Amino acid sequence: MSITPKKIVIFDDDEDILSICSYILTQQGWDVVTYTDCNDIIERVTTEKPNVILMDNWIPDAGGIIATQTLKNNDTLKHIPVIYFSANSDIQLLANHAHADTYLAKPFDLDDLTRVINKVLVVPVS
Template sequence: MDAQESKKIIIFDDDEDILSICTYILAERGWEVFTYTDCNAITERVSSIQPSVILMDNWIPDAGGIIATQTLKSTDELKDIPVIYFSANSDIQLLADHAGAQSYLAKPFDLDELEGVINNVLAKAS
């Protein structure tokens, strides 16, 4: 990665293990990682960080991933930030579509899948 501004990613997930694994992996690959275990004050949090991409869990307190994603997508200055929806729910694709997410990742996932889906949404966004 070149010396310009670092790539920023926010992960919303109430599972501390997933947060720590994803943070470790993504930081190793040059990402600046921000994590939250709830989606409260989501527009303020995302506005202050301005990430390149967001990973959103389905079962996140308090509002849940669908409402949180829809909130971001209805906010003009945040609606173009790609959201990757991730969940162990078997209906992940339907949930992601309903939320308005750009992509989705089923849990459990491997690290190549994580990286692949992030790279795909960034390529589409640019």
């Protein structure tokens, strides 16, 4: 039995956040794919088939709310957990409005990042 690597897609326009998250998650065995905008989101997520998605609120061009709603309204992709992350003080409200599975406030502790991802991670049963 081979173990499929866990894949996460991160949508954030902040290169520093992408760099830090990519480094940490790669060290934990994740296959990390990053995008600095949410254009063509259905095609990108369909191609990558991630286990988890991290979605920034202020992502160009449509924004995190529209991007997350687009994913959650797609029958093929709606099962993929979306973690909404933002420095906005209304993040819980924004995440609910977007229909995200959960949220993570920026700035975040790296342990919190791991905890939130593991909380929503759905590993397929082989």
